[in-house]
Amino acid sequence: MKIAIAGAGAMGSKFGWHLKKAGNDVILIDTWDRNIAAVRENGVVARVKNEEIAEKMPIYSPSEIDEQKENVDLLIVFTKSMQLENMLNSLKPIISKDTYVLCLLNGLGHEDVLAKFVTRDHIIMGVTMWASMMTAPGHITFANENGNVEIQCLDPKGKDETKEIVKILSDAELNACYSENVMYSIWRKACVNGVVNALCALLGANCKEFGHTKEADELTRNIVQEFADVAQYEGVNLDRSEVIQHVESLFDTPHYPSMYQDLVQNNRPTEIDYIDGAVWRKGLKHSVPTPYCAFITRLIHAKEDILKVK
Numbered sequence: 001m002k003i004a005i006a007g008a009g010a011m012g013s014k015f016g017w018h019l020k021k022a023g024n025d026v027i028l029i030d031t032w033d034r035n036i037a038a039v040r041e042n043g044v045v046a047r048v049k050n051e052e053i054a055e056k057m058p059i060y061s062p063s064e065i066d067e068q069k070e071n072v073d074l075l076i077v078f079t080k081s082m083q084l085e086n087m088l089n090s091l092k093p094i095i096s097k098d099t100y101v102l103c104l105l106n107g108l109g110h111e112d113v114l115a116k117f118v119t120r121d122h123i124i125m126g127v128t129m130w131a132s133m134m135t136a137p138g139h140i141t142f143a144n145e146n147g148n149v150e151i152q153c154l155d156p157k158g159k160d161e162t163k164e165i166v167k168i169l170s171d172a173e174l175n176a177c178y179s180e181n182v183m184y185s186i187w188r189k190a191c192v193n194g195v196v197n198a199l200c201a202l203l204g205a206n207c208k209e210f211g212h213t214k215e216a217d218e219l220t221r222n223i224v225q226e227f228a229d230v231a232q233y234e235g236v237n238l239d240r241s242e243v244i245q246h247v248e249s250l251f252d253t254p255h256y257p258s259m260y261q262d263l264v265q266n267n268r269p270t271e272i273d274y275i276d277g278a279v280w281r282k283g284l285k286h287s288v289p290t291p292y293c294a295f296i297t298r299l300i301h302a303k304e305d306i307l308k309v310k
Contacts, residue, residue, distance in 0.1 A: 001025070001168060004072040004094060006087050008035060008044075008059060010132040010258070011104070012078030013140045015174065017044045020055045022172035027072075028059040029091065031083075036061060038138025047141040062090030071096040074165060077114075080262075081107045081274035088117045097122075100161060102151060104128050106193050106258065107274030108186070108282075111154060121158040124165065126151035127185045130174070131255055143255050148175040152182035187236045191227045191243050194276045195220050196250055197259035198296050202303065204264055211251020219292075220247050223276075226290040230279050233286040263300070269309050272300040 001024060005016045008030035020026045028044075030036055036059050043056035060067075072094050079087045084105065088095070095101070095117060102124040103110050114123045130147030132140050149169055153162040162178060169176035179185060199219065200210050210216055221244060228238040262268040276293040283290035 001073045002070070003027070003074045003076065003168075004029060004091070005076045005078060006091060007078035007080070007083075008032075008039065009078060010134040010140055010261070011128070011130070012076070013039075013044045013134065013138075014046070014130060014132040014142065015076060015078065015104075016057060017046050017055045017140070018172040018174050019168070020044075020057045021053075022168075024168065024172070026057045028057060029062060029065065029087075030059060031061060031087075032137070033061075034137040035059075038136070042138055045139045047135070047139070062087060065091055065093050070094065072099055074100050074102060074168075076102045076104065078104060080269075081105055081110065081271045082269065084110060085113050085116070088113070092117070100124055100158070100165065102126055102165065104149070105271075105274075106189070106197070107271050108190055108278040109274065119155075121153065121155035123154045124151050124158070124162050125154060125182050125186060126179075127182065127189045128174075129189070131257075133256070133261065144253075148177065150177055150179045150182060150185050152179040183236055184238070187227065187231045187234075187238055188243055188246065190275055190278075191224050191238070192247050192250065193257070193259070193271075194227055194279065194293065194296075195223045195247050197257040198272060198276055198300060200257050201259040201263045201270060202296070202299055204260075206254050206256045206260070207250045208252055208254045211248065216251065217248075220244055223292050223296075226283070226288075226293050227279055229288050230282045230286060230290065233288065234282065259300075263303060263307065263309065267307055267309050269304060270300055272297050276300075 003026050005012045006029045008028040039059040043054040045054045100122050104126045128149045131143035166176045259270045277297040279293045280290050
């Protein structure tokens with residue numbers, strides 16, 4: 001199976017590293033010139049248990065895809081949410097009617113963008129609890145050892161092919177499974193990001209530092225409540241107690257989540273509009289109050305302005 005990974009940041013590089021190490025034909029696509037140069041020179045270098053292991057694989061910028069001329073069987077998207085549609089437009093030369101697209105992005109609403117490029121029976125939605133950090137161009141560090149991937153095709157007609165992809169991911173030690181209700185898991189992870197990602201970015205803290213504040217419990221409960229109130233209008237009934245427990249299980253992890261990495265470490269725009277901001281927008285649509293999500297979204301944008309993100 002020929003696999004392309006769009007977005008060779010911390011997570012895209014991790015998946016590429018695992019899939020290539022397992023013997024798959026993998027190409028990476030990225031927009032960061034320094035990252036492209038580093039991967040071309042040394043491969044993706046992963047720090048695993050204090051050892052650096054490199055996996056060499058081709059990497060291209062979106063503008064170079066026209067030169068490829070070869071369709072891929074599976075496209076895994078790890079772009080930032082706001083970059084998804086532009087990236088897919090650039091990748092049209094390698095997307096055919098037979099290409100499956102697996103979306104593992106944080107946030108909500110990506111299936112609507114994917115439907116512009118492939119049919120519903122070729123859209124695979126998923127969620128992953130793996131974590132990774134990019135420490136330098138072409139260099140990543142695995143941030144946990146017990147992650148997983150949960151995926152589901154939006155149309156039952158694509159179920160058998162999706163199960164084959166589950167096997168490919170699991171053979172690459174990515175611990176995948178086929179889900180019968182992936183949208184629940186996507187909303188559940190959005191709750192994690194809506195609490196931990198957003199608040200760690202605002203507070204300049206890691207998960208453990210935030211989780212050990214006396215305000216963490218009340219903030220978590222109120223934000224999860226807003227997500228759950230809106231989710232039920234979107235056909236997803238979240239178990240509030242279970243989700244809160246899941247969020248709080250991360251409070252002993254000294255990990256800096258991706259929104260912190262984007263905003264604080266790298267001065268890049270965040271995906272807040274696809275997480276808390278998406279709940280705020282959907283709340284307005286359904287006349288559901290979401291004061292916490294609205295306030296957090298505004299604060300993140302204010303911090304982006306102060307830091308003059310690029």
